């Protein structure tokens with residue numbers, strides 16, 4: 001068989017582990033040929049690719065990012081390019097395409113699949129917001145980076161009697177904020193799923209100082225927002241791909257909390273450090289398993305599906321289900337964290 005792989009959307013620790021695993025399983029065990037499209041869907045639409053053999057994937061397991069590159073393509077450009085993509089798939093003699101990406105990439109994968117292209121998706125995202133898989137690789141690494149940063153920030157915040165508002169990634173969901181905040185013992189966590197009440201947040205942080213504590217750490221997911229009408233808030237705008245360009249929750253909260261509490265409050269934005277660098281062992285293993293199972297799904301002709309973790313098993317699920325809803329932080333999970341804030 002001939003299989004084309006691509007990585008699309010925001011990069012994520014573990015992408016290289018999937019690519020490596022696909023090549024090993026396909027080339028060594030099945031005698032397949034594998035090619036990699038450069039820079040996500042752009043590579044497919046421009047027929048820009050390289051051959052992936054064992055040499056090409058040597059030494060990449062622990063490397064962050066993606067050896068194939070990634071990019072964003074306007075969804076309408078992709079919709080207009082379906083016939084071109086089909087032409088290249090035929091020209092290259094491809095039996096399957098394995099796109100590795102987040103919810104946006106998987107929507108594109110579904111579009112191509114609905115148009116008859118043979119697709120087996122692999123989910124990735126540090127945000128962990130893809131509903132049909134228990135976990136996505138990249139999340140464990142991102143939470144680890146954020147937790148380490150929070151541990152460090154606690155000591156400097158205490159020395160300077162500051163409130164630090166630490167902004168972590170998570171446009172639509174607060175999984176990284178919830179887990180890193182729990183792991184590091186933050187004092188408040190705000191997530192997109194639960195618009196916060198600024199009076200309650202101020203009271204919570206203020207109560208810490210009243211109790212004699214000399215600092216506070218607030219973890220804010222980048223997409224968190226105040227309850228409508230409770231605080232002046234700049235929601236930002238959208239970029240050309242339709243993604244929100246936030247105006248900075250940490251910056252805005254630091255101004256508000258400093259004014260209300262009379263304590264020095266500073267924003268810290270962890271940004272792309274959360275998704276750069278080497279993946280954790282957990283993410284390497286999950287990514288490697290996804291790669292192996294994607295190749296098996298290709299050989300079984302299970303197209304229009306993607307790999308998913310269910311308990312300890314890797315299964316495949318329809319792409320249609322994968323893109324229906326996002327996995328958000330449920331109230332009961334937030335309650336478990338709230339109890340220890």
Ligand SMILES: Nc1ncnc2c1ncn2[C@@H]1O[C@H](COP(=O)(O)OP(=O)(O)O)[C@@H](O)[C@H]1O
Nearest residue numbers: 008009010072073075101102103104105107108
């Ligand atoms: N609704 C959509 N329909 C078709 N293609 C889409 C759609 N949403 C995203 N895509 C394609 O998938 C790419 C990656 O999506 P994006 O949301 O940026 O990253 P991720 O896959 O990590 O969620 C986009 O640049 C675009 O080409």
Ligand SMILES: O=P(O)(O)OC[C@H]1O[C@](O)(COP(=O)(O)O)[C@@H](O)[C@@H]1O
Nearest residue numbers: 009010102103125126127169170171
């Ligand atoms: O800075 P970029 O590359 O536009 O992406 C930022 C976004 O990408 C992420 O890191 C991952 O999101 P995706 O998996 O949807 O790409 C988000 O947490 C963040 O909001």
Ligand SMILES: [Mg+2]
Nearest residue numbers: 009102103104
């Ligand atoms: Mg996305």
